[in-house]
Amino acid sequence: MNTQTLMIQGTTSDAGKSMLVTALCRWLSRQGIRVAPFKPQNMALNSVVSINGGEIGRSQAVQAFAAGLSPHTDMNPVLLKPNTDKSAQVIIHGHAVSNMPAHSFHHYKPIAMRAVLESHARLAAQYDRIIVEGAGSPAEINLRANDIANMGFAEAVDCPVILIADIDRGGVFAHLVGTLALLSESEKARVKGFIINRFRGDIALLKPGLDWLEEYTGKPVLGVLPYLQGLHLEAEDALPHTPDFIAPVEQKCLQVIVPALPRISNHTDFDPLRLHPQVNLQFVGPGEAIPAADLIILPGSKSVRADLDWLRKQGWVLAIRRHLRYGGKLIGICGGFQMLGKLIHDPAGLEGESGSSQGLAFFDMQTTLRPDKLLRNVQGTLACSGTSVTGYEIHNGVSVFNKEYRPMAYFLQGTDGAMSEDGLIMGGYLHGLFESSDACSALLNWAGLENCSQTPNYRAICDAAINRLADSIDQYLDTRQLNQLLHLNSLSA
Template sequence: MNAQTLMIQGTTSDAGKSMLVTALCRWLSRQGIRVAPFKPQNMALNSVVSSNGGEIGRAQAVQAWAAGLAPHTDMNPVLLKPNTDKNAQIIIHGHAMANMDACGFHNYKTIALNAVLESHARLAAQYERIIVEGAGSPAEINLRTNDIANMGFAEAVDCPVILIADIDRGGVFAHLVGTLALLSESEQARIKGFVINRFRGDMALLQPGLDWLEQYTGKPVLGVLPYFQGLHLEAEDALPQTAGLIAPTQHEYLRIIVPALPRISNHTDFDPLRLHPQVKLQFIGPGETIPPADLIILPGSKSVRADLEWLRQQGWEHVIRRHLRYGGKLIGICGGFQMLGERIHDPDGLEGEAGSTQGMAFFEMSTTLQPDKLLRNVQGTLVYQSATVIGYEIHCGVTTFQKSYPPAIYLAENTDGAMSEDGLIMGSYLHGLFESAEACAALLNWAGLKDNHQSSNYHAICEAVFNRLADSIEQCLDTKQLYQLLNLQGSSA
């Protein structure tokens, strides 16, 4: 069995696969082991531009950072970005190949597997260990044929598997035993142990269940991870369930609202704001009352025209215009920026039915969606306070201005975005606007936070989380058995 590769699979979505892979990557990296993350197939609208100029899921980029690496397309060779409930853009080795419905991609998986195995082989040639994240559950029997995301991959590369389950959901033993029962004999043999996630309570009360599980299945429980209070780990795709992890202080704070678009993309852009001690950020979903705010941010979207129509149906356009009349600030990012123009054209039907949609017309500009997607990492300077900003662009829209506006950001070779003449509206194509502490402080100051006395270093927060997760591996899991699974018996760790 391939001991160089270890795969983490989960009994359900959000069982803790991403978290455990991140933790293992930092744990191994701290011991001087060259380790890389890998996810054969990801479905997510949160993505980044990799070091080699392609597009991968944001979760794999986070895992790469935990391992001390720059993200690379080989870490996530197949990425699916849904346009609708039944259709998705298929990205192979970092670049969009086609739009397919679910049945079309199901048949395409035999071809996609080649891309997956090519990427895995390249990583195996460069790194000592590879920690793989599965997708969803291996027991989704309707998706077993041609599987490349879970056991299909594990069988192809002959690697051991750890199965993780979330006890906070309830029914953890049924999840583990039921998942195991739905696997084939060879797949069951690949499961080398269980990890239980998000436990809170008295371990003495859990221990009889662990003993029963080991006796019933013949497989060890490798450990029980706690429910991490206040832990920030960027979401793979789903919107966060809470407004923020740090409650605003008793001092002045800024109210920010973001519409939870049906096809919202890169909502991790707002994680630095959710973590800021002087910001109260809320995602506003369908049918919810839109509260007063100091700043409204229109986020990125994978289906800009459809999401713009959704905004109108939800009453956002009226709220935004009233918000601006009273001096509130507005930022549009990527697709949200495109919505601020006069027209959005999709002549080839890249994101839905071909056609054009009238924008909000805050800027005299129009955007045309084109097949070739722009992918690049950039660094520049905000026009406001000359703050340094580091971000990335992922968009297939080309925006043309019919009127000259001050740019939002100066880049090395050109400019990005626009500022309205009255200084109330900012548009930008850059994701990651708030990750730089300097840029975040400047933008919050522009939005009205005058007493910005508590800075928030987002990257330092993430580093602390990576180390906290690695510490949990040492404290809560059977590291001796992990060493054996990874063939690290001779490790100096």
């Protein structure tokens, strides 16, 4: 069996796979072990630009950070970015190859598997250990054929698997036993143990169940991880559904609202604001009342024209115009920036049906979606303050102005975006606007926050959270069995 690679699979989505891989990467890195994260196939609309100029899931970038590495496309060779409920953009080794309906990708999987194995082989040649994250659950019967994301990959490279389940959902023993029951005999054999995640309460009350599970399955429980209150770990894809990590806000704070677009992308842009004690940020979903705010932010979108139509149907256009009449501020990021122009053209049908849509017309600008995607990491200064800012661009759209505007930011490679003449609106393609403390403070000051003196160090918060996860490995898991699974003694021999 492959002793260099260990795979983490989950009984469900959001069972804790990303978290555990992140924790193990930091735990191993602390011991001086050269470790790399790997996710064969990710389906997510949160992505970043890697060091080698490709696009990968943001969760793998977080895991790379935990391992002390820069993100690389080999860490996530297949990324699926859904355009609709039935189709997605397929990204191989960091670059889009096609838009495919689900049934077409199913037939494409053997080709995708070659890319997966190529990337794994390259990582194996560079690092001592590889910690792999599965996707969803290995017990999805309808997806078993040609699987590249879970047991199909584990069987191909012959690696051991740890199965993690979320007890906070309820039914944790049924999840574990049921998942195991739906695996083939060879797949069952490579499951080397279980981890239970997000436990709250007296562990003594859980012990009879753990003893039964080990006796019934013949496999060990490697540990029970607690529910870590106040932990901030960037979401792989879904909008955050728990307020645990949001800092308590002051009575006098900046009110920020973001429409929860059906195809919202890179919503991790707003995590620094959710952590800010002087900001109250709310995502506003379908059918919800649109509250008064100081700042409205239109986020990124994987289907800009469809999401713009959704905005209109939800009453956002009238709300935004009323917001601006009363002196409120508006920011558009990436797809949200494209919405601020007059027209959005998609002649090739890259994000849905081909055609054009009327924008919000706050800028005299037209955007055309083109097959070649711009992927780049950038640094520069904000035009509103001269403050340094860093981030990344991921977009198919090319925006052309019919009149001259002050840009949102100045880069070494040129400029980005625009600011309205009255100073109430700005927009651009830059993701990560708020991650730098100085840039975040400058933008909040522009938005109306007086005495913006408490902007947290976002990167330090993320790093502390990862260290906390790594500490939980030592505190709550059976590290002796982990060492055996990972054959760590062979590295020191």
